[in-house]
Amino acid sequence: MSDVNAVPTAGFDSFGLHSDILRAVADQGYTQPTPIQAQAIPIVLAGRDVMGAAQTGTGKTASFSLPIIQRLLAHASTSTSPARHPVRALILTPTRELADQVADNVRGYAQHTALRSTVVFGGVDMRAQEAELRRGVEILIATPGRLLDHVQQRTVDLGQVQILVLDEADRMLDMGFLPDLQRILNLLPKSRQTLLFSATFSGEIKKLAASYLRDPVTIEVARRNATAENVQQVVYEVAEDDKRAAVVQLLRERDLKQVIVFVNSKIGASRLARQLERDGVVTAAIHGDKSQAERMQALEAFKQGGIAALVATDVAARGLDIAELPGVINYDLPYNPEDYVHRIGRTGRAGASGEAISLCAPDERKHLVEIEKLIKRDIPRGQLQLTRTSAYHERDGEERRNGRSGSFERRPPRSTRPRHVAPEDEIFYKPYEPAPAKEDEAADVKATSEPASPKPPKRQLAALLGGVPLKTPRD
DNA sequence: AAAAAAC
Incomplete structure (x- = not known):
């Protein structure tokens, strides 16, 4: 998609996908x-195993979701009996956010069909x-730990899974998921x-593929490791x-x-977020x-665009799809050079340009x-000609001596601010206007009777944007 | 050396 010289391919209708899928597309x-998508869809439709190397932002999720939905439709049941809706496709991802995002996409692609999908991941109530x-x-998206938890509770049976997707497989191995993956794989029909999708084909990935894939098409x-x-x-x-x-x-x-x-x-992420807030930048932090x-x-x-800077650890490095993100800043250079590629992959997506700035x-x-x-x-x-420097640290020290950490203050009173700090309105970022959503969210909620993932209530979002300390959500 | 992921 980033290759503007790519030969135009035939449209989605050339794959022989069901009209309900084409309508969702x-x-x-x-x-x-x-x-x-042009490469993978026919291969997945043909029932072949796949070793896929693709960066996120290349349309990878649709490349496996659309043909999976097509294959499942062949035996889709409109019966309401749970027994008629066994898990037939299982999609595993390394992080909870990625699972949620893939689930959103799958739900969208399957919305006009009778197929059901949901997502399970840790950190939220199991009930x-x-x-x-x-x-x-029929379609279950999951992180490995919580899935095994459900298996133990016998709330899910994986005995009828026909299609397994390992998304970001190299990341899952990095995170030590191999034992969990092996346990899950042993529960699936042979x-x-x-x-298997992976950013790189390391030796371990090849070994995993050799044990669990059959004659895969690569x-x-x-280009691997290309930016x-x-x-x-x-x-x-x-x-x-x-x-x-x-x-x-x-x-x-x-x-x-x-x-x-x-x-x-x-x-470091929490600390930087606090400091940026004091500098007048609307900020949120995300980490484990x-x-x-x-x-x-x-x-x-x-x-939603209400936050200018999302301060993140590598939990957000892979897979997250945020439309037209104009830039990524590496405040720290990653220890693992692989992660640099993933981090800067968060910008310049889908043909738009982006800036990847690193501080070293x-x-x-x-x-x-x-x-x-x-x-x-x-x-x-x-x-970079800095107009102000580590004077901040003097101020931090001063606050500490005064017995105030400063962490609960959105910004200090004007009199305590150093002279050289720019007026707030210069560095306060107005909410950025995201591109209009392509799908009507209200209609989407109606289409799926109960969204699988709890979305933050508007009230809490408003509190977040207004800088009111966050309350623990009731769910 | 650090991050992520089940309770």
């Missing part, structure tokens, strides 16, 4: 399949998930179709203590309406120590060398 506003599973679902879209050409990359060498000032200045100077700021540690409700609220508020402290130069080796190119060095 048209509803989403898609007309031309992306390269991975609503159990109720959904009891009704019967005769099934398996689709599909490779973007999108429509992403402008730049690195600024700054002192560790100047990074925060650099972020604020970059947000202002580059007119970046929304960015994800990646930080290497959970504590936040409750699932907070994570979902932060992501939803960011997607002297201690991080070795990471930079590794990253440049991996992507096989040098990242241009930029010059």
Whole structure:
């Protein structure tokens, strides 16, 4: 999709997909399949196993969802009996957010069919998930841990799964999911179709594929470890203590309406988020120590455009699809060079341009060398003239001496602010207007009687945007 | 060395 020179392919109607699927595709506003869709859809329809290497943002989810729905439709039941709706397709993802997002897509593509789908992941109450599973679902999207939990509770039976998708398989292995994956795979029928998607084909991935795939067809879209050409990359060498000032200045100077700021540690993410808030940047943080409700609220508020900077750990590095994100800032360079590619893949999506800005402290130069080796190119060095520097730290120290951490204050009184801080309205980011949604959300809610994933109530979202401390949601 | 994921 990022390749503007790609030979135009035939439309979605050339695959022989059911009209109910084509209608859903048209509803989403898609007309031309992306390269991975053009390659994968016929192969999945033919029942073959697939080893797919594709970056997110290439249309990967539709490339497996559409043919899966088609194959399941052949024996779709309109009966209301749960027994007539066994799990026949299972999609596993490494993170909860990614599971939720894939589930949203699948629900959209299957909305005009009788097929049912739901999503299960940890961090939220099991009961609503159990109720959904009891009704019967043909398509189940899950993170491995919670799925095994349901298996133990006997709220789900995987004995009739015909199609398994391992999405972001390399990430799942990185995260130590191999034992869980093996346990799940042992519960599935031996005769099934398996689709494995991975950013890279490492030795471990090949081993996994050799054990669980049968004569797979390899599909490779973007060059491995390639970075999108429509992403402008730049690195600024700054002192560790100047990074925060650099972020604020970059947000202002580059007119970046929304960015994800990646930080290497959970504590660092929370701290930076607090500091940016004090600098007048509307911010939310997302990382593994936040409750699932907070994570979902932060992501939803960011997607709605009410948040300028989403400060994130690598929980958000892969797979998240946020429309036309104008920029990504690496506040810390990732330890694992692989993650650099994933992080900057959050911008410049679907043909739009994007900026990938990295800050590199002297201690991080070795990471930079590794990253440049991996992507096989040098990242241009930029010059950043900081208008203000580590004066912040004096202020932080002062607050600490006064016995105030500052963490509960949205911003300090004007008199305590250093002189050189820009007036608030210069660095306060007006809510960014997201592109109009392609699908009517109200209609979508009606179409699925009960959304599987709890969406943050509007009231809490408003509280978040207004800076009122978050309450624990009732669910 | 750090992140993620089940309770």
